[in-house]
Amino acid sequence: MPHITANRSDLLHYLPVTICLCLFFALTSCEKPQEKIQLEELTIAEIHRAFQAGNYTSEDLVNAYLEQIEMLEPRLNAITVLNPAAVEEARNLDKEFRQTGKLRPLHGIPVIVKDNINTAGILTTGGSRALENFAPSEDAPIIQKLKDAGAIVLAKSNMAEWAFSPRHSESTTFGTTHNPYDTAHVPAGSSGGTAAAIAANMGTVGLGTDTGNSIRGPSSHCSLVGFRTTLGLTSRSGIIPLYLRNDVVGPMCRTVEDATRVMQVMTGYDPADPITKYSEGRTQTDYLRYLDKDGLKNKRIGVLRILSDNDPDPEISALFNQAVSDLAGQGATIIDPLNIPDFNALRQNQWCSVFQQDVEEFLATYVKSDSVQTIEDIIRIGTNSEFALQRLQNSLDFVGRYSDAIDAPCGDAYSDSLRIAFRNAIEGVMDSLQLDVIVYPSWNNPAALINDFQEGYRGDNSQIISPHTGQPAFTVPMGFTSAGLPAGIQFLGRMYSEPVLIQMTYAYEQATLHRKPPKL
Template structure:
């Protein structure tokens, strides 16, 4: 979704759509001073997308404003028989998410500060922006609960990734490409790529996982996989016990990587850790800029299928701070 993020940020388009397996809506949005909605798994159909790990893949808006992203969400959300996981959203979608665009939405909101993801290996400028964002939210009427800990968090986050790339990719090729010469992961590797990074990644999948799954980690969805359910329940139990509306943390703990040195500088990503596995919604919005005029984002994590609360809070924060700037 990097191309989408750059294009929308540069005003080549008004609206964008990204696919987020672990980061790809929120990362480019954070690095391009955009709003990125990773919605609850099952809220928006993934039918027809090229999968990475379909058990985690989410489609969502990447826009310049929360209002634009919310308009897209109204259109995109809904049940699709071609993507069975959307059945979990039935009865949980309001008539319109636009009704929750409230400039005063932070008044009385309880914001949990998840320092677990904002204290270690954090760039000092990112830390300063994050703490300023908390001050801004308090000034806008929020109650800041600092800080929040989730019991057994480090243990629960382990072994959540699942090696189903081959299965998902080959199912996509069979459904949408329908060519004997392009039906397997090996066929994709054989055809090749001009990107050494992509080539290495594809070859890794072939070498590490052969033709099957990783037998040690069964691949289940976010509503039936007991490991994933336990992770989500621990987070939401903590939120419930403190009467929190959301948890917040920096979308990235380090500045955006430069293109020429991205493999060395690409670090600090917080988006991979919770929402892909738990199925919870996580929205990123701009929280300012660090040296080099590089944007940074703050992430709001909500309860599963509680997008309306995230819309309300992110909109109020955006309207109260106006951090986004068009590129020079």
């Protein structure tokens, strides 16, 4: 399959040609659009109703999103490369629907995919110069699952180089992504390109990866729903790793319902990712049945003030306190504050890196290039980012836990004694108080200014618990600051408690309806 070059000027050069070709095929097909597609806040269910009513086709929808991308890029710098086969794939799905009268779960739905997830025939660079020409021959298993459900990979999204930075999304190849709510600010990292694109309605739904923050942080900063699911619920094979023992891939969407639809087709065992073995017997076939507007009634929620009260921005603090009141107003019992014994001690020494081993295994398995086999090769090829260069060099000198005082080996949430102890402490308190979830702000501060890379990065709560314990954590919009910057509230559950999290986040979302699109 051919692919568009990753060079930014070339990408913009090809966009108008792509649009013209798409419009030509749309006008000459037997399925002509009956109305102009209003992309703003369009959901999967609305799209499928439109398909069934004959209002427009998937091909029309893909063309409309391509026009939206052309209009907004490179202002946001969210998209790295288009799928040159997207229109053809949409046309084939339209033909299938005409012949069968049936829609697959994600039939004809355009997806924005983070640039560290393998997509067959489409560049997968990890934001790096070393992989700027790498187009995988096969899809990552989760991408194949999305395609089997009828989804279309519309484009790849910009990201922090090698997913190193939770602060912003800046790659050597494509530069810095801007927050669509205020382009002087970051969308956070490392999945900031997906967040900016979905917030700005460049695609229906998106995918990010989360090692510590990178689904939930950008989702919070861009008024999106972000699902970091239980470690082991979805496969990570075919994805460029950061810290594989933490890495999770998940949906970044404008609604809880859409995120649930995407998550539902991604779950399950993958023999290429042994950690998914733990999910066997713990997944469900129908997560949509938990979309309950009354899902907060009789639920018990603990408020983790040790996080929410850690030097918060006053406006974020006010939004969070209002969110807690709203949860109570929807029938939940609030335990405030929630105290977890030895929390600060347990959270220490959790980070554990074997980046060199994981990345070099990815290079050997998927890239298979004589010139890019090691971290030394990546450093030799070069980067524009001093931050990324420092992290690459550090990975050569450092392997293991971020503390010389701890001799415990690196492991995942099912085998690492420190991670298990941290999770047991949290879930033990949840059990003793019969809590369904714990809540705290996803960030205690609004999105930083792009030019304030160091000092502006404050208040990231996503890194502290779930990446280490393996627990699922979902972020949902909780409003905006007076400057119009989004904020999110995070719901932390027990292992494999996605049904409860869907119930509660959906009920909160529907009761408050905080999400609104940026004024671009």
